[in-house]
Amino acid sequence: MVKLIVNGKEIDVPENKVLLQSLREKGEHIPGMCYDFELEPYGSCRLCLVETPRGVTTSCTLKPAEGLEIETLNEKIVAMRRTALELMLSDHYGDCIGPCQEGCPAHSDVQGYLALIAMGKYHEAVKLMKEKYILPAVLGRVCPAFCESECRRNLVEEPLAIRQLKRFAADYDLEHGPWMPEIPPSTGKRVAVVGSGPAGLACAYYLRTMGHEVTIIEAMPELGGMMRYGIPPYRLPRDVLDKDIATVINTGIEVKTNTVLGKDITLEELRKEYDAVFLGVGAWKGRKMGIEGEELEGVMQGIEFLRKVNMGEEVKLGKRVMVVGGGNTAMDVARTALRLGAKVTVVYRRSKEEMPANPREVEEAEEEGVEFIFLANPVKIHGNGRVEKVELVRMKLGEPDESGRRRPIPIEGSNFFLEADNVILAIGQYCDDSFLKKLGIEAKRGKAVVDEVTLQTSIEGVFAGGDLILGPSTVIESIATGRRAALMIDLYLKGKLEKAKEVLIEPSKHIDEIVRDEDLYRILFDLKPYNHWKDVTEEDYEHVERKPRVKSRLKPVEERIKGFVEVEESLTEEEVLKEAERCMSCGCMEVFRCKLREYATLYEAKQDRFKGETNRFEIDETHPSVVLDNNKCVLCGRCVNLTHEIVGEGVVDYLFRGFKTRISPPLGNTLGDMDGVFIGDMIDVCPTGAISEKLPFIKPGPWKTTPVKTVCNGCSFACEMNIEVYNDMLVRASSVAGWNNGHLCDICRFKRPWAEDLTFPLLNGEKVEWDKVREFIESHEDIALILTPELTNEEVEYFKRVAEEKGFKLGAFVEDGISTATLEDIKKAKKVLLKADIEKYPYLKVLLKGKEVVEEGYEVAIVEAPAEPLNVPTLILHEGVNEVGLLKLGVKGLPEAEAYVVIGKPRKGLKGDVLALPSGLWAEKEGTIINAFNMELRVNKAREPEYSVKEIFSL
Numbered sequence: 001m002v003k004l005i006v007n008g009k010e011i012d013v014p015e016n017k018v019l020l021q022s023l024r025e026k027g028e029h030i031p032g033m034c035y036d037f038e039l040e041p042y043g044s045c046r047l048c049l050v051e052t053p054r055g056v057t058t059s060c061t062l063k064p065a066e067g068l069e070i071e072t073l074n075e076k077i078v079a080m081r082r083t084a085l086e087l088m089l090s091d092h093y094g095d096c097i098g099p100c101q102e103g104c105p106a107h108s109d110v111q112g113y114l115a116l117i118a119m120g121k122y123h124e125a126v127k128l129m130k131e132k133y134i135l136p137a138v139l140g141r142v143c144p145a146f147c148e149s150e151c152r153r154n155l156v157e158e159p160l161a162i163r164q165l166k167r168f169a170a171d172y173d174l175e176h177g178p179w180m181p182e183i184p185p186s187t188g189k190r191v192a193v194v195g196s197g198p199a200g201l202a203c204a205y206y207l208r209t210m211g212h213e214v215t216i217i218e219a220m221p222e223l224g225g226m227m228r229y230g231i232p233p234y235r236l237p238r239d240v241l242d243k244d245i246a247t248v249i250n251t252g253i254e255v256k257t258n259t260v261l262g263k264d265i266t267l268e269e270l271r272k273e274y275d276a277v278f279l280g281v282g283a284w285k286g287r288k289m290g291i292e293g294e295e296l297e298g299v300m301q302g303i304e305f306l307r308k309v310n311m312g313e314e315v316k317l318g319k320r321v322m323v324v325g326g327g328n329t330a331m332d333v334a335r336t337a338l339r340l341g342a343k344v345t346v347v348y349r350r351s352k353e354e355m356p357a358n359p360r361e362v363e364e365a366e367e368e369g370v371e372f373i374f375l376a377n378p379v380k381i382h383g384n385g386r387v388e389k390v391e392l393v394r395m396k397l398g399e400p401d402e403s404g405r406r407r408p409i410p411i412e413g414s415n416f417f418l419e420a421d422n423v424i425l426a427i428g429q430y431c432d433d434s435f436l437k438k439l440g441i442e443a444k445r446g447k448a449v450v451d452e453v454t455l456q457t458s459i460e461g462v463f464a465g466g467d468l469i470l471g472p473s474t475v476i477e478s479i480a481t482g483r484r485a486a487l488m489i490d491l492y493l494k495g496k497l498e499k500a501k502e503v504l505i506e507p508s509k510h511i512d513e514i515v516r517d518e519d520l521y522r523i524l525f526d527l528k529p530y531n532h533w534k535d536v537t538e539e540d541y542e543h544v545e546r547k548p549r550v551k552s553r554l555k556p557v558e559e560r561i562k563g564f565v566e567v568e569e570s571l572t573e574e575e576v577l578k579e580a581e582r583c584m585s586c587g588c589m590e591v592f593r594c595k596l597r598e599y600a601t602l603y604e605a606k607q608d609r610f611k612g613e614t615n616r617f618e619i620d621e622t623h624p625s626v627v628l629d630n631n632k633c634v635l636c637g638r639c640v641n642l643t644h645e646i647v648g649e650g651v652v653d654y655l656f657r658g659f660k661t662r663i664s665p666p667l668g669n670t671l672g673d674m675d676g677v678f679i680g681d682m683i684d685v686c687p688t689g690a691i692s693e694k695l696p697f698i699k700p701g702p703w704k705t706t707p708v709k710t711v712c713n714g715c716s717f718a719c720e721m722n723i724e725v726y727n728d729m730l731v732r733a734s735s736v737a738g739w740n741n742g743h744l745c746d747i748c749r750f751k752r753p754w755a756e757d758l759t760f761p762l763l764n765g766e767k768v769e770w771d772k773v774r775e776f777i778e779s780h781e782d783i784a785l786i787l788t789p790e791l792t793n794e795e796v797e798y799f800k801r802v803a804e805e806k807g808f809k810l811g812a813f814v815e816d817g818i819s820t821a822t823l824e825d826i827k828k829a830k831k832v833l834l835k836a837d838i839e840k841y842p843y844l845k846v847l848l849k850g851k852e853v854v855e856e857g858y859e860v861a862i863v864e865a866p867a868e869p870l871n872v873p874t875l876i877l878h879e880g881v882n883e884v885g886l887l888k889l890g891v892k893g894l895p896e897a898e899a900y901v902v903i904g905k906p907r908k909g910l911k912g913d914v915l916a917l918p919s920g921l922w923a924e925k926e927g928t929i930i931n932a933f934n935m936e937l938r939v940n941k942a943r944e945p946e947y948s949v950k951e952i953f954s955l
């Protein structure tokens, strides 16, 4: 051991261990991409830099010396690491996430949920949506779908119909018992949420999912804000709204309706009673035009009009209604007035192209018979106590204003008149500043002023979101702020708000705190992750097959205008599955594991700091299970070292020199041409997603999986591995620290023995129903229960008891022979006798690397069962994973019987009637096994089993 002074603290580290590793073991944050603990370090990535009094150097190569002073994270080192990262990023061509996700104001994982929808996993898709937003059935109807505008299919033909796919999944979820989040135990903290529009509901929901107690204070009799009192039911049926809101409230949120803040309750009272307050009171005041005649009877505010209609109040309209405005509110007012029997004209001061309303709404309004006058503006409303006609002026378009749209300019002398019985103004909404000021909240131009990072208002502990801070926005934008506020309130309640703000502003100044504090880490990667982007044009997608976008179906116009039935129809499931398949899965499959993205986020690396020529390599997709994408490679070299130095397969190497260097199989070959049984191992060592797995799903995600440590059941090595699971999907096998140093052969990875089993009983090789199983057992006197090596020790014990109690004979498919060699014996030996088929036991390749296989003078022997140990330490290999367990528990041999019940897949050697029962997926088992080295290893279940064969025997 030597004593080092690391960041001013004394620590002891082993002299002969790689310093990088010792520092990491002591909890220091040392980034790195090229270091592999099985190999000599060679410092290619330049990320593990540390500073000593003699200068900056890589910690994977620095020899620890007594008293050496080291700094691991000072400004200089952060800057140098950032530069190293930016150099890598400058020639890294790929997208971290799809542009759809970036385009969504809530940054929901669109690609992930579309992949689930493509597989018919609708509940799971909704669950994923709800990580970032609530009310998917509402959004599936009214969202402007910013994601679709960003969809890369725009460069091919038309964007994916993401909104309609969401609607289908959400409706399915509501109909079949909605997915509900698990609520953790109460934190004891109480939060008041004022307003139950999308912002308030989102804030309440996400606070609840963090275990806080939440009360919603709402002025109106029902929940939903503008979704209920603004948006008309022909676009958003109220039963859908009610069901969607119920999934929020049923998480255990207290609701107080008909309670007005500022009248029935004060902000001081709320602050006293609750630990924090969220304001989501929206923008409920309609803008006036400031023209003569606005006070006449028959002039109304659009939102007032909609609120009354939506509450079922009688609204008296004349025959001719003029609607002023060009936004969504104007469209809703016009179409609602039309449904009440009026002849409706919309007047808008700019041209159709400048209309802020969703083009879909404008088109539907036109179809229904709403008339439009563009480039005109009312200047006076005429009438004698009541509206009679409106004087308008024609407009022309000038230079763009601050909104980016061309400014409308009145044309002098162009005034004209239109007769009207009502004028409904829909020219904008805001929140009343005086209301906010009375509460003591700083306000500016109809919006509450908030800290843009934390969303805290001018009063400590009072946060705000939605239209109140954005001005009139959309449901999804309001939800996004509601969720952000919930995250911030949670941090506030934990006393970490200020720190979180600093982290979000300048993460690279707080790396040490971020990596040590789960909350800070989570907030950074939730709200400000690094995202890399490809520069693409239509040409990049010339090869992509053209597939037309699914067409929306609307009810016939005559039916629509009769009342308030929903205008747009649902897609069929067939249409949904076909449409979801159009997704091009732009985001990287390794986005959740990518080290480059993680470090780029922490170090605030920029993609374009070093601009210049970039490589564009062809992606090698020729291997059935592995993709090699050199565009994402950072030349860390770990795959090359692994395949040469550790497994000795030499599947890839560096090709060419300098800027054009790439990782490749030998010149003229592709990955698909290469032989090797550890090709998949390169996926796990690749830090960037340049080598990734083709997963066996219609759309492979990516999804954020949970790794469950277990062992492989491919052979008696029982290599330790992770099964990565997402919901109940067994996504993939991956490496984990274990006796096998994380190596997994391609049989384990790609043939997935752990995800396979009999799924039904087999009688003499023919599928039979479960009720035949009992009949078979009861109708035979002389039964032998035959166990297979895919049973855990605990299962073997159980079936031993079954045999004893039921009077069955007992046997097992197992070959004799228990090893006398340990793993260490094999590792140490230089000369080995090998009498085993390396194809059946791929890990032998790793074990034998660097050893001499000899017939005489060997130090250890490796043989296949059945076998007796030789006079040197002998490793006896079995095909079944737990044959040694069976042997040690004394279960072996195949007894003679009239009938056999096999637990698991039968093998040869049984004469008589054979009933085979599924023993359960390996990935669903829990217990222990003993491998060929006599190691007892734990088997953990990655998901709950659907059935248990034990039920048949009911001990």
Ligand code: FAD
Binding pocket: 142, 143, 144, 194, 195, 196, 197, 198, 199, 200, 217, 218, 219, 220, 223, 224, 225, 226, 227, 230, 231, 259, 260, 261, 262, 280, 281, 282, 283, 284, 303, 306, 328, 329, 332, 465, 466, 467, 468, 472, 473, 474, 475, 476, 478
């Ligand atoms: P709101 O939804 O306005 O909710 C505020 C809540 O606070 C209300 O329930 C209100 O009663 C309550 N409240 C107010 N004052 C108090 C008080 N003092 N005490 C207690 N409670 C109070 N967006 C889309 O995405 N797609 C669309 O198609 C769409 N169409 C729209 C059509 C119309 C007519 C309108 C007006 C808006 C539309 N929007 C649409 C916008 C969207 O509805 C809003 O952006 C969103 O509802 C704002 O959410 P919020 O939670 O901030 O506020």
